[in-house]
Amino acid sequence: MSAKRSKRQDGEESMRPAGSERANLKTLATHLGLSISTVSRALKDGPEVRPETIQRVKEAAARFGYVPNIGGIHLRTGRTYKVCSILYAPEVGDYGEPGFLAQVESLSNGMETAGYNLLVLAQTGHQAPLDPVRKIYDQRLADAVVFSRTMPMDERARFCLEKDIPFVSFGRTELQTPHAYVDHDDERAVFDAVVHLAKNGHRKIVLLNPSGGFNYVGLRLRGYQRALGEVGLPWNESLVYQGDLSVRHTREAIQRILQREPSITAIVCGNQMSIVGTLEGLIESGRDTKRDGVSVVGFGGMPFLTLSEQHVTYYYQPQSRVGAVLAKHLTALLNGEPAENLRTVLPYVRIDDLRLFRTQDEINLTQEPPRS
DSSP: OOHHHHHHHHHHHHTSOOTTOOOOHHHHHHHHTOOHHHHHHHHTTOTTSOHHHHHHHHHHHHHHTOOOOHHHHHHHHSOOSEEEEEEEHHHHHTTOOOHHHHHHHHHHHHHHHTTOEEEEEEEOTTSOTHHHHHHHHHTTOOSEEEEOSOOTTOHHHHHHHHHTOOEEEESOOOOSSOOEEEEEOHHHHHHHHHHHHHHTTOOOEEEEEESSOOHHHHHHHHHHHHHHHHHTOOOOGGGEEEEOOSHHHHHHHHHHHHHHOTTOOEEEOSSHHHHHHHHHHHHHTTOOTTTSOOEEEEEESSOOOOOOOSOEEEEEOOHHHHHHHHHHHHHHHHTTOOGGGOEEEEOOEEESOTTHHHHOSSOOTTOOOOOO
């Protein structure tokens, strides 16, 4: 190292801000003998700044504990460097669905890497779905939004498109205007499940769907109907349940369905809680998946560590993977990537015995159902 460079670095160390004073662009520029604009561009890896200058600026920033003043950036640019994910609170509180928490952790990690902080805003049971999105827009809480539970003509997506709010939905819509989304391939997974059940001799297969008119419910129903046609089974509307999929309501629904149709031998559930409700309903109706050959198929986004010895086939979509893709799409969208390039449908992984989660820490995510 040259004596000149060593002397300069010694000088930089001696000019470290004293006490609790925070370093800012101005103090960094003074310490380094550079202009404020050069320091700012170097911190952003500006192509017009020489690599050795970028390295020098970043080393000094780390040494002096420089942190960007988000408030100042917001005043200058209007950007908050925050994204907001909307949590439908009753889904976690009333239905015990923990997948959102894994999704949030993964999404937060991905956004922090891109220099953004994640906010979580709750939609309470008495609020309309659009209310939290309006709040984010009116109060300028974030630069982009994530929401789930999408409807075919989702009013939140329409609002964001109209107001030019960057957003990535967890779930597709039927809107004509392209928008960024991440979704599960529910149609393909239900198709695969019903075809497998039919090949194993099942002729009366129940489909459980949630109420609410969500877009994925229609996709699940389409996969179910396609599969019936594929294997030559008749359409029977009485075998499709649409309603509350909490444990209690599912248990009661299964008991009613079995009383009405005692020859049913297979049930395709809609979420993790409906798996528990279905197994309880079967047991209380005197049925056993092993003894009586009743097949139960479930869907979920978390390792389901059931202690039950009942046999369940599980279509698994890790919510941590969903969160990572959401973060990737949000980052690209905020960097100017067209929304039509940011649309991802993730396949489920079929696990033929749910008890696998008791013995394996990791699941091979490449073992997805074949394309149909």
